[in-house]
Amino acid sequence: MFYIHGQTPLDDDEQEALLIQAITTREELDEFEQQNIEEAIQWTLMRNFRQSSLFTEAFVKSVHQRMYGNVWAWAGDFRKTNKNIGVDRWSVAVELKALLDDAGFWIANKVFSPDEIAVRFKHRIVCIHCFSNGNGRHSRLMADIIIDKLFRRDVFTWGAGNLSMDSEDRTVYLNALRAADNGDYKLLLSFARS
Numbered sequence: 001m002f003y004i005h006g007q008t009p010l011d012d013d014e015q016e017a018l019l020i021q022a023i024t025t026r027e028e029l030d031e032f033e034q035q036n037i038e039e040a041i042q043w044t045l046m047r048n049f050r051q052s053s054l055f056t057e058a059f060v061k062s063v064h065q066r067m068y069g070n071v072w073a074w075a076g077d078f079r080k081t082n083k084n085i086g087v088d089r090w091s092v093a094v095e096l097k098a099l100l101d102d103a104g105f106w107i108a109n110k111v112f113s114p115d116e117i118a119v120r121f122k123h124r125i126v127c128i129h130c131f132s133n134g135n136g137r138h139s140r141l142m143a144d145i146i147i148d149k150l151f152r153r154d155v156f157t158w159g160a161g162n163l164s165m166d167s168e169d170r171t172v173y174l175n176a177l178r179a180a181d182n183g184d185y186k187l188l189l190s191f192a193r194s
Helices: 026-045 057-068 089-108 114-128 135-150 168-181 186-192
Strands: none
Touching: 026 057, 026 135, 057 089, 057 135, 089 114, 114 135, 114 168, 114 186, 168 186
8 A cells, every 4th residue: 555654554464354345546545545534523413422421432433434344344443553653552542542631620620721632633643543544534533523512613724624635734744643653733723723
């Protein structure tokens, strides 16, 4: 498979879990994944979520499953291999639990603004890298769910471009993530609303 800068390569076993054998190009894969993601977004629009159900491992997995379950057999399952980014595979569940607890604390104690809570959640979950692939898109949808369903604010625009393709928007996004890696969330907060 062809990968662009910042994407996580799939292992051979993970690639073999492709459910649509007719897919032969990256463009076809992107098209099928996008269709599945749009179905997941429609699902989120038609539902209300309580904080107590949203900040659970089961919900995080179910969102990923809804986003990729028509394309990948491993959708919604934590990754079984280490990647070039993310925590050790054995630490995924523990780190996710810590994030879910932290997010609940941030909300209960109004530690950050609603936008910053959602963006910090997005950043932390993508750093954990729970799944074999699709972590960036999954983290952005999770942030959108948080800002929309818990805070009743408009979803983020995330630069309004396709961040799955090599582009200027993707470069700005990756630079914002790197700044957040160093504790500076200003660029990521700005990009989320750009």
